[in-house]
Amino acid sequence: MHSLNVDLGDRSYPIHIGNGLLARAELFAPVVSGRTVMVCTNTTVGPLYADRLNATLREAGAKAVHTVTLPDGEEYKDWPTLQRVFDALLQHHCDRKTVLVALGGGVIGDMGGFAASAFMRGIPFIQVPTTLLSQVDSSVGGKTGINHPLGKNMIGAFYQPQLVITDIATLNTLPDRELSCGLAEIIKHGAIADTAYLDVVEQNMPALLNRDAELLALVVKRSCEIKADVVSKDEREGGLRAILNFGHTFGHAIEAGMGYGQWYHGEAVGCGMVIAAELCKRMGRLSAEESARLKKVVIQARLPAMPPKLGVNKFMELMAHDKKNDAGAIKYVLLNGLGKANTSPADEALVRQTLLELGAGD
Amino acid sequence: MHSLNVDLGDRSYPIHIGNGLLARAELFAPVVSGRTVMVCTNTTVGPLYADRLNATLREAGAKAVHTVTLPDGEEYKDWPTLQRVFDALLQHHCDRKTVLVALGGGVIGDMGGFAASAFMRGIPFIQVPTTLLSQVDSSVGGKTGINHPLGKNMIGAFYQPQLVITDIATLNTLPDRELSCGLAEIIKHGAIADTAYLDVVEQNMPALLNRDAELLALVVKRSCEIKADVVSKDEREGGLRAILNFGHTFGHAIEAGMGYGQWYHGEAVGCGMVIAAELCKRMGRLSAEESARLKKVVIQARLPAMPPKLGVNKFMELMAHDKKNDAGAIKYVLLNGLGKANTSPADEALVRQTLLELGAGD
Numbered sequence A, B: 001m002h003s004l005n006v007d008l009g010d011r012s013y014p015i016h017i018g019n020g021l022l023a024r025a026e027l028f029a030p031v032v033s034g035r036t037v038m039v040c041t042n043t044t045v046g047p048l049y050a051d052r053l054n055a056t057l058r059e060a061g062a063k064a065v066h067t068v069t070l071p072d073g074e075e076y077k078d079w080p081t082l083q084r085v086f087d088a089l090l091q092h093h094c095d096r097k098t099v100l101v102a103l104g105g106g107v108i109g110d111m112g113g114f115a116a117s118a119f120m121r122g123i124p125f126i127q128v129p130t131t132l133l134s135q136v137d138s139s140v141g142g143k144t145g146i147n148h149p150l151g152k153n154m155i156g157a158f159y160q161p162q163l164v165i166t167d168i169a170t171l172n173t174l175p176d177r178e179l180s181c182g183l184a185e186i187i188k189h190g191a192i193a194d195t196a197y198l199d200v201v202e203q204n205m206p207a208l209l210n211r212d213a214e215l216l217a218l219v220v221k222r223s224c225e226i227k228a229d230v231v232s233k234d235e236r237e238g239g240l241r242a243i244l245n246f247g248h249t250f251g252h253a254i255e256a257g258m259g260y261g262q263w264y265h266g267e268a269v270g271c272g273m274v275i276a277a278e279l280c281k282r283m284g285r286l287s288a289e290e291s292a293r294l295k296k297v298v299i300q301a302r303l304p305a306m307p308p309k310l311g312v313n314k315f316m317e318l319m320a321h322d323k324k325n326d327a328g329a330i331k332y333v334l335l336n337g338l339g340k341a342n343t344s345p346a347d348e349a350l351v352r353q354t355l356l357e358l359g360a361g362d
Helices: A025-032 A046-059 A079-091 A106-118 A132-136 A168-173 A176-193 A195-203 A205-209 A213-233 A240-245 A248-258 A265-282 A288-300 A312-320 A348-358 B025-032 B046-059 B079-091 B106-118 B132-136 B168-173 B176-193 B195-203 B205-209 B213-233 B240-245 B248-258 B265-282 B288-300 B312-320 B348-358
Strands: A002-006 A013-018 A036-042 A064-070 A099-104 A125-129 A143-148 A151-158 A163-167 A332-335 A341-344 B002-006 B013-018 B036-042 B064-070 B099-104 B125-129 B143-148 B151-158 B163-167 B332-335 B341-344
Touching: A002 A213, A013 A213, A025 A046, A025 A099, A025 A125, A025 A163, A036 A046, A036 A079, A036 A106, A046 A064, A046 A099, A046 A168, A064 A079, A079 A106, A079 A143, A079 B079, A079 B143, A079 B151, A099 A106, A106 A125, A106 A132, A106 A143, A106 A151, A106 B151, A125 A132, A132 A176, A132 A213, A143 B079, A151 B079, A151 B106, A163 A168, A168 A213, A176 A195, A176 A205, A176 A213, A176 A240, A176 A265, A176 A288, A176 A332, A176 A341, A195 A205, A195 A213, A195 A288, A205 A213, A213 A240, A240 A248, A240 A332, A240 A341, A248 A265, A248 A312, A248 A332, A265 A288, A265 A332, A265 A348, A312 A348, B002 B213, B013 B213, B025 B046, B025 B099, B025 B125, B025 B163, B036 B046, B036 B079, B036 B106, B046 B064, B046 B099, B046 B168, B064 B079, B079 B106, B079 B143, B099 B106, B106 B125, B106 B132, B106 B143, B106 B151, B125 B132, B132 B176, B132 B213, B163 B168, B168 B213, B176 B195, B176 B205, B176 B213, B176 B240, B176 B265, B176 B288, B176 B332, B176 B341, B195 B205, B195 B213, B195 B288, B205 B213, B213 B240, B240 B248, B240 B332, B240 B341, B248 B265, B248 B312, B248 B332, B265 B288, B265 B332, B265 B348, B312 B348
Parallel strands: A013 A163, A036 A064, A036 A099, A099 A125, A125 A163, B013 B163, B036 B064, B036 B099, B099 B125, B125 B163
Antiparallel strands: A002 A013, A143 A151, A332 A341, B002 B013, B143 B151, B332 B341
16 A cells, blocks of 8 residues: 655645555544544445445444445536535534545546535545546645536635545556546646656556556555645645646647537546647757657547647637636646746747647648 | 634635725636636625626636626525536636635625535635625635535535635615624633734724724624634644634524524524533633633624523433534533633533523423
8 A cells, every 4th residue: 555645734634545445444443433424426436336445434433424426427527416415414403523534536536526615614525536536636626616607617725634545556446538538638737747657557557547556555655645745735726736737728729619528638637648748849848859759648548639629729728717717818737848947938830830730630 | 804814824814804895806816817707696695796796706817707686595505506616616617716705794794605616516706705704704614515414514525715705884784683693702702812802893883883994894803713723723623623622512503492593593603602602601611700701792792691491301402412512422512711612511410400591491
């Protein structure tokens, strides 16, 4: 088992990563012992892991364990579905000491975390991420929330869990396409902060795709460390944290332009990183070799490297609406050589040319 | 003008209190200059003060001022109504730098604050409280939220404003019954923390009821100081802050038992303080004179001092459901002499006897 601490002062918390941790009652006990627990999961993950987790929570000394099972999918990341969590909490007479455990991927983590932040203005919260993407991304950073019909993640809170338990064994039931989405963020962590890590990921890609538990645990740990390091310096996204959005400006445009759910988030980010690297090359920030290498790793991870034919105008328009922008100017995350990232504006003509040459369409 | 600072580390903020402050652009400028502003108000307060406030905000350098007007009343303190604030923010392309200004009483402050806490995970927030109750109570403490069909204030956040502007002149349009509700909290502040202040309130009650602006400003300031002192020692309601609930355990039971809206919150708290003082007398914590004095001040403030005939069993049952309870045991806020409060359990038979003798019915 690997453990690391996310260092956020009095909101610090540990992440434990390993194979079979869902059965380790002693890891849950410090938070759940003597407490009522509400497990929030979905119709895909619940049937696979809820019984095992509930037994472990009881063994860990939980006074009572209830479960609320939400429909699976980004389209349910909305208020009416969140309301079902509040309904369940109140119907079971939960109070401020009740612990909410989010068992699932990013959507469940975001919704469970937001429910925990808002129920009685805040109750303790444990994340049990079951997708590679949520294990390396949303388990660090405290971003929670739901979508609004006019925008993704528009309503939420910064709210830290008290504990994250990452059981690598849950990745055995993860569809291939979702495994690749997790790899997109892993590649990103190497690209923005650690070329040695990028080497490891690149060299071990076949084993990672083959779900080697030992390697996956190592990679999840290193990705969490990199993200935790950035987040601990900028918890509420004042500046530095923006580098975690490498590939996301283009990626969000792809997701929105294709209609949410057509391209998965990780796929859009994978492609977004290739576009951003091409832009960096044209700006003289990356060598042709570095840009080509990043593209190759993305393809190795079975992620798309070619942008969809949305048309350059549509791309630019969608990027102009990104939540991260500051008073209208598009902020790009750019690399100054692999392993070093910063935010910067970019010449619009050059961005358009890059998109056009990569095949985004007129 | 009086000013005080609510001391909460990097979440500290100033409260300015005085007559005519809605017209003082220089007070708003530090927060709104160069920003887009969304004013959140209701159908009662908006027509009276929104135009004046909007002009002041423009004079203070706001880039644009939009207004969202919600229906007035506790029954609209719910998700569908809150959603209208998010709709307005997104329709006007507001971003993370937009400032939300809550213009109204406690419901608008709670909803505006929660909307500000959750929109894009948190935007700056100014409170402009227009009722005496919100000026002395919800303007300090950072409690925001909405109701759930199964309970009041069950969904929300601790979220501090960046600035509170309290214009005493807005009290000129406040109905008498609501003025008395503010006085209930003011009496409470004296009773739990400052007998000299209770003297001032008692001696000046006729002038306060007559809306003497100078006196009201002084009293609002002193009440905010007392509450700020408690809150700064216990921002997230770990312990000490509970003393602010003096009168509220009985009060909440009255509100819930009569049906919300029948008794106003301040009326229920006024009566709740009389019941609590009678209980303290029977426990040997207050003298007969002290208990009688508190009752007299409550009556002076035109608040009810006699409990409604809910029946003692119903009272006990409603109190057992209070959100503040810890694992089932009812927590009472009790006085050890006027000016000194703590939380404590109480003998159930004595509570029942007190309620019965005060006329709460069999």
